[in-house]
Amino acid sequence: xxxxxxxxxxxxxxxxxxxxxxxxxxxxxxxxxxxxxxxxxxxxxxxxxxxxxxxxxxxxxxxxxxxxxxxxxxxxxxxxxxxxxxxxxxxxxxxxxxxxxxxxxxxxxxxxxxxxxxxxxxxxxxxxxxxxxxxxxxxxxxxxxxxxxxxxxxxxxxxxxxxxxxxxxxxxxxxxxxxxxxxxxxxxxxxxxxxxxxxxxxxxxxxxxxxxxxxxxxxxxxxxxxxxxxxxxxxxxxxxxxxxxxxxxxxxxxxxxxxxxxxxxxxxxxxx
Amino acid sequence: xxxxxxxxxxxxxxxxxxxxxxxxxxxxxxxxxxxxxxxxxxxxxxxxxxxxxxxxxxxxxxxxxxxxxxxxxxxxxxxxxxxxxxxxxxxxxxxxxxxxxxxxxxxxxxxxxxxxxxxxxxxxxxxxxxxxxxxxxxxxxxxxxxxxxxxxxxxxxxxxxxxxxxxxxxxxxxxxxxxxxxxxxxxxxxxxxxxxxxxxxxxxxxxxxxxxxxxxxxxxxxxxxxxxxxxxxxxxxxxxxxxxxxxxxxxxxxxxxxxxxxxxxxxxxxxxxxxxxxxxxxxxxxxxxxxxxxxxxxxxxxxxxxxxxxxxxxxxxxxxxxxxx
Numbered sequence: 001x002x003x004x005x006x007x008x009x010x011x012x013x014x015x016x017x018x019x020x021x022x023x024x025x026x027x028x029x030x031x032x033x034x035x036x037x038x039x040x041x042x043x044x045x046x047x048x049x050x051x052x053x054x055x056x057x058x059x060x061x062x063x064x065x066x067x068x069x070x071x072x073x074x075x076x077x078x079x080x081x082x083x084x085x086x087x088x089x090x091x092x093x094x095x096x097x098x099x100x101x102x103x104x105x106x107x108x109x110x111x112x113x114x115x116x117x118x119x120x121x122x123x124x125x126x127x128x129x130x131x132x133x134x135x136x137x138x139x140x141x142x143x144x145x146x147x148x149x150x151x152x153x154x155x156x157x158x159x160x161x162x163x164x165x166x167x168x169x170x171x172x173x174x175x176x177x178x179x180x181x182x183x184x185x186x187x188x189x190x191x192x193x194x195x196x197x198x199x200x201x202x203x204x205x206x207x208x209x210x211x212x213x214x215x216x217x218x219x220x221x222x223x224x225x226x227x228x229x230x231x232x233x234x235x236x237x238x239x240x241x242x243x244x245x246x247x248x249x250x251x252x253x254x255x256x257x258x259x260x261x262x263x264x265x266x267x268x269x270x271x272x
Numbered sequence: 273x274x275x276x277x278x279x280x281x282x283x284x285x286x287x288x289x290x291x292x293x294x295x296x297x298x299x300x301x302x303x304x305x306x307x308x309x310x311x312x313x314x315x316x317x318x319x320x321x322x323x324x325x326x327x328x329x330x331x332x333x334x335x336x337x338x339x340x341x342x343x344x345x346x347x348x349x350x351x352x353x354x355x356x357x358x359x360x361x362x363x364x365x366x367x368x369x370x371x372x373x374x375x376x377x378x379x380x381x382x383x384x385x386x387x388x389x390x391x392x393x394x395x396x397x398x399x400x401x402x403x404x405x406x407x408x409x410x411x412x413x414x415x416x417x418x419x420x421x422x423x424x425x426x427x428x429x430x431x432x433x434x435x436x437x438x439x440x441x442x443x444x445x446x447x448x449x450x451x452x453x454x455x456x457x458x459x460x461x462x463x464x465x466x467x468x469x470x471x472x473x474x475x476x477x478x479x480x481x482x483x484x485x486x487x488x489x490x491x492x493x494x495x496x497x498x499x500x501x502x503x504x505x506x507x508x509x510x511x512x513x514x515x516x517x518x519x520x521x522x523x524x525x526x527x528x529x530x531x532x533x534x535x536x537x538x539x540x541x542x543x544x545x546x547x548x549x550x551x552x553x554x555x556x557x558x559x560x561x562x563x564x565x566x567x568x569x570x571x572x573x574x575x576x577x578x579x580x581x582x583x584x585x586x587x588x589x590x591x592x593x594x595x596x597x
Contacts, residue, residue: 025399028393028396028397028399029397031396032382032393032396035385035389035393036384036385039384107380107382107383108376108378108380109380109382111376111378111380112376112380112381112382112394113397114346115344115346115369115374115376115442116369116394116397116398116445117365117366117367117369117370117397117398117399118366118397119366270346271307271347
């Protein structure tokens, strides 16, 4: 019988990728952003309503008058879901890039917050959820416009709201990755021009993906915006989506991977 | 401002005679932080006692700000131990920061909010109850001489006002220790004196203060003890007067003019313990100024200044005169 046990080495200090522990500490940071938004709420809400209204009227009615049925429905009915998903994507992206960058880099708001007993994780979670909230606001505005114009009043229309929120969470996470890498606002032009705009054109926003070459269509289906449109379009038309699990998983995968990458990149930026 | 208008909560807590001596507010051992090949902080030891004002002095890039970040748990050290207010950092940095206040180098006030809202919003980051928070905002604004600017936007405030607001913001959680990173850089003399005055009030009320600065007059005026750091290492530490007495000769002659070089080469070494030639000026450091001044009479084309040695002389002796930018 051995008299002594070997001394165990003390556990190594936490290093490498760890998961952020869930907590509600992000709430005051989220609330801060909400309070600032409230000061400028009127122009923001107006943009939320006017943008989709203009898109739907200009393209839906203008272009739609020239087109036969698209995907078996009137063009404006086809376009509504695409416009909604695109708007959810854009509102989250703008917030996670330009606005978050102002707070992080220009105003050093993040640094101040971290001098209080909050961590970079708390700030990131708040920014992530806040940018997704902008998608929620945009989606609600569009649903109201779609209902007011009588494009659709299907009960399933309500379900496009959670789709928009998931889309917002996804693009908010992806945007925060680029935010962490940015040296200045100019950098975001690349993301919008080279990533988001092409994605709009292959994700079935303006026309069905059947119009794409077969290989491109196959690839495009794995894009998050494509997944969002696949879910939202039938819901706007009062139908249940043919596939639910796959597109939801695609959005969740981009969201999860995007947030973890954003976290790693932001920590590197802050040399934390 | 007199005591009547000072927030009551800032008053020192009544430490009775039966209370044992408080442990160090901050204890650092062997602290090291590297960025790639550059060692920003190199095996630093330091202790800050309760109620004192401790200064961290050093040229630009000496590692002062990095040390503050490490001590607050905002960066992970490569080696060493930190204990802030009894909490190991970074493991329990959150608990430690609950009881600390920070005035960063860049005020980083929230430009989207008014002065009062800045305090309110910041206080929420500490999870303070809304009532407590609201009861603290007005007294703090008043203490910072900003009551009239309560509803002003940050862009409408002067540099001194912004710094005072940042100071007030750092006090919103009624911290035991306050960290200030170059608190008066970029301020005019009036604004600096007002900040110093407010910091003295805080010290008098029992707060512990840790500040970084490269202004020697600031360190001499405010600090009970200070440490000079360079290249991430502690060069020396002690009370300001003690440092001047220990590290340098008590008298300084600054000699310039046409004959300065001649005086430097021929006479100075006989009467000065130490001699420096910088640009067009001779700096003579000596124990007996009268003997030195007598030698100056032989060189009519000279101008000179005789003054007691100060912290700046110590600083320059220990960190050199090379530019750090």
